[in-house]
Amino acid sequence: MNVLPKWVDIILIPLINLLLALIVAGIVVIFIGENPVEAMRLLIVGALGSSYGIGFTLFYATSFVFTGLAVAVAFHASLFNIGGEGQAGIAGLGVAIVALNLDHTHWLLVFPLAIIAAALFGAAWAAIPAYLQAKRGSHIVITTIMFNYIASALLIYLLVNQLKVEGAMAPETRRFAEGAHLPFMHEMMGWIGLSMTKTPMNISFIWALMCCVGVWLLIWRTRLGYEIRAFGQSEPAARYAGISPTKIIMIAMLISGALAGMMALNVVVGGFSQKLVNDPIQGAGFVGIAVALMGRSHPVGVLLAAILFGVLYQGGAELAFEMPSISREMILVIQALVILFTGALENMVRGPVTRLFLSLRRGAI
């Protein structure tokens, strides 16, 4: 039985957890011999202090919204999709295939086709673990981990043997022509007469916001969402209600894989690189886990948490530049601490907070 008011559950506890993560991160900074308050200031200014910083922050956040939503949708079906990394990587392949073939046309054609390709490729990579979970009971956490490594090997193989530019050393595709470049945010601002610093933030961000709305509608307003939640909370109740576990596992994982796949849009045809490189995902699939945990699997929470991690990534890069003794990997440390405190150690804070509220309530009576 949950005795906590809703605001405590969705705002206070995540904030306390975040604070704890930052305190421990601060201790790490002190250990390195720097001033944590100054580091924090540099990080926030680097991420939010200029339109340049904000653009980069939201560029990173775009990726994290997609991978966060992917994990969140699977969470609602009580599935732990830890394979966002592989699904997004394979989706990158799909997006690259569209871009390589159609970059002589126009982004208005490439964008929708790239979305479809990303969704299909991402979903396809989630389909096998989903099927094995649904039909054979194979633990989806383990299979999706395995599929991350298989995806990475497949991607390297294809880049080296099929997609690499003849004679080049780096295992990556050629740079796409103009027709495959998604519009940058500064370009779009230009269309309506506003100016913004040039950053890799692009139209994918708007698509990410639309996906947030879409996921919210799906989970809380449709029958399918109702069935996904019923299954996620009680499989026997779902079977009783005529909801097929196989169907829900498959659909939830396909949607999850497709959402993870969308992340490839942002980094393959959205950002500055404009080509498929080795390891295009750079851990964003795993960040999605942290984002979904912090965001309590709710699209609004996911959006906020994704922006938080965007701040962390962009600010962390700036911080590493300003304070050379703090390298970029500080981001990973903070990320790990956030996952640890909001996810694994959640009860450490929840227990005392619950007792506090219980005693307050008793006092009131």
Added chain:
Amino acid sequence: MSDTNTAGRAQSAPAIELKGISKAFGPVQANKDISLHVAKGAIHGIVGENGAGKSTLMSILYGFYKSDAGEIYINGDLTPIPDSQAAIKAGIGMVHQHFKLVENFTVLENVVLGAEDGAMLKPSLAKARDVLTTLAHEYELDVDPDAVIEDLSVGHQQRVEILKALYRQADILILDEPTGVLTPAEADHLFRILGNLKAEGKTIILITHKLREIMAITDSVSVMRRGEMTATKPTSQTNAQELAELMVGRQVLLQVDKKPASPGAALLRVENLSVRDELGVEKLRNVSFEVRAGEILGVAGVAGNGQSELLEIISGISPADSGKVLINGDAIDIGKTANPNMRRHRGIAHVPEDRHRMGLVMSNMAWENTFLGYQDDPAFEGSFGFMRRENIIEDAKQKIERFDIRPPNPRLKAENFSGGNQQKIVLAREIERNPDVLLVGQPTRGVDIGAIEFIHKQIVALRDAGKAILLVSVELDEILSLSDRVIVMFDGAVAGERDATKTNNKELGMLMAGMAGEAA
């Protein structure tokens, strides 16, 4: 056990004395200032409804939970019991309702677990083998020491639990609802064992909600209600009626007011239904019966004799291997493609046995539970797969009002309602559809007495409206007071059929034990 100095005092002192035990789980006060004496060498019964706090109290005595307040005296000595290790040292053994056995271990391994002699296993196992042989002779506790637990019957698994306690030289044995999963024959055997143990001077505490058992084998009895101990009496100075009243706190209406049935055509017919589980064990064997319009057919039996499978197959949750189910004379799909939704469209409603796992999604709000299973109803589902929330919530409000569900808040989570009100949500959902056939499993399990009456009345009203009702319950009294006809399930088959007005507890009990010959 004790030296000569303390022997005299120990003789007179009670084996167990509890003083002022209290325990709360969050906001729930499970035990409230409980005191208890149990004399040495006695069988003491503790009765009470589900959730009265019996198991919690015994778990405290066994060190499984720590009490918030109170003292425990064993043989007259103040004995703090912070954990199970301390309880075992104090000579207390416990047979839990849900056995605490490692299923892929052998009997021997389970017995020595935690009571090993030394760091190596071999000598421990050898010693245990000898002790087990002795105990088997002494107390009729035969069980193959090398058998793996998951291959043993429930009755044998229970013996392993008793052996575990005796191996640890327990003088005080606590049994929590030991007969719930046993056939009457197995239960009799258990009672013989308990008699043997008593003869050896062991003290036994028997927790149960079955008054007949209390009257049959205990020397003294305590009654618990809502976390409090309401009475302790010698068994010889009380009777079942008085205990029942003490348990529920007011006069019990064991008899349900109902008119004689006037059955019509058969609405539900089951023919030669058979099914095996994934291990190949036969769960249903050629089960046939029919339920007519305006009739309640009771299905009696010890839990686990095929009743659950029967409900799940008829309701379309799981497939059967062979046989037929006919609704209004039409055969319906009972194969792998069977689906509960198809059943609902055919007018079958189902109140499942386990409302916490199956009947409700506990963390969902009440309104979301009032259409579980009916989510494809066009009244609830609009275009593009969107839910019609206004319709659903309005419908939920009406159900809450008609079934007097409290608190009347459709946005409260199901887990925050009491057991009785949760069951009313399920019942409202299923009955309000005006089904032709209603399947009901354990309608009043864990339900307070007020709600029981209400639920029974609803079921009878549906019968009087000309519907067919299949009632599965492990409570014989409930079966007898509600049903018009009764079938008894034993080992997956129908062991017999009786007219409810012309049978009694004893006859049905024999059938439940698989002794059809003696019952006839």
Added chain:
Amino acid sequence: MDLATILQLFDSSLRLATPLLFACLAGLFSERAGIFDIGLEGKILASAFAAGAFAAVTGSAMLGLCAGLVASIMMSLIHGLASITFQGNQIISGVAINFLASGLTALIGQNWFHQGGQTPPLSGSGRFQSLTWPLAEKLNSLPVIGPIYKELISGHNILVYVALLCVPVTWWVLFRTRFGLRLRAVGENPGAVDTAGISVTRLRYQAVIICGILCGLAGVYLSTAMAAGFGREMSAGRGFIALAALIFAKWKPVPALFTCLLFGFLEAVAIRYQSIDLGFGTVPVQFMQALPYILTVVILAGFVGKAIPPKAGGRPYVKER
């Protein structure tokens, strides 16, 4: 292929299997006790860094080993705190530990040594040296047996032999001792252990610490025996291959040995040959690298013998009410 090549291949298989074996047995202790651990990778990495760093500073491989064990056990204790004491999600905790190790090793490595996250190269007593067995040189002239003795049996560092020795020791502990009985019981039904008067918490912490020690040895091996110093992300997914091996071996010590040798062999082949010509086509090196994962998925799918994990695995123990 001549004998020398084959021997070299087997020799490097054994070297590559050693860290897998340590980590696989580490996972075995943890998961047999009901604590799933996808953080093997992070523990290996943390240990490799600590060992590399301390060996570089002190010049002693043994001190490096101690530091590696401490680092790995610390990570284990975080996992224990999350999954035992606070009854958190074991998968999430594992993910966090992997990130934590990845971030901290690079961050602190750069801070201490300013070599892009690497530790200074080790030499002499800073590394675990190969042990040459008696008569290895003399017997080398014997056909077949001589080279096998010299290349395959002799000439490894002490940690390789320790890893191999860990297999029978693990089997013995698990199936012949009181501790092993309790450990297996707590992974199957912690309620049975609790009511038998044994502390589930204590037992699980013990398992988690053993897991830390073994992962620590894997990490120490990587940076102070197999390589001469720590390099960023040098665990390179070995924690996950070990996890795959554990499933492939169905949580049993002796099959774990053979699985790790097989996966080590695959890695050795992938390192030696960029692609393998089978006559009708070539097998790319990436396929060899992915093969352990593919095999594990096949096993998990249950098409070739079902892998059934310990029953209480992954779930925190909460006394039922």
